[in-house]
Amino acid sequence: MTAPVRGSAPSRVRPDPGVEAADALAASPVAADAEAGRIPRAYGVDRSGICWQVARGLHVSRATYFCRLWRGRVAPAARHPG
Numbered sequence: 001m002t003a004p005v006r007g008s009a010p011s012r013v014r015p016d017p018g019v020e021a022a023d024a025l026a027a028s029p030v031a032a033d034a035e036a037g038r039i040p041r042a043y044g045v046d047r048s049g050i051c052w053q054v055a056r057g058l059h060v061s062r063a064t065y066f067c068r069l070w071r072g073r074v075a076p077a078a079r080h081p082g
Contacts, residue, residue, distance in 0.1 A: 019045055025075055036072035039065060 022045070026037030038058060042048040048057055055065035 016045075022072060025072060032068065032071065033075065035060065035064075036068040036075060039068045040072040043069070 022037045022041040026034055026041060028034050028037065035058065039054060042054045042058065048054050051065060052062060055062050
């Protein structure tokens with residue numbers, strides 16, 4: 001990464017599309033979709049720990065964790081193919 005040129009306007013950092021998709025899913029009114037958005041966010045972005053620690057922190061079983069993790073990865077891809 002290069003240093004900004006003196007006197008230039010600061011560049012805006014564009015958010016990661018994966019983070020935006022997880023946040024959009026976490027804002028869903030459907031509880032399963034909301035959990036499916038929080039799990040990839042907690043594991044991949046916030047680095048809250050390994051799978052069982054994230055599952056414990058979100059108060060879900062490991063089985064539910066992996067189901068929601070899969071849903072959190074597939075649902076945004078289904079909405080935005082390509």
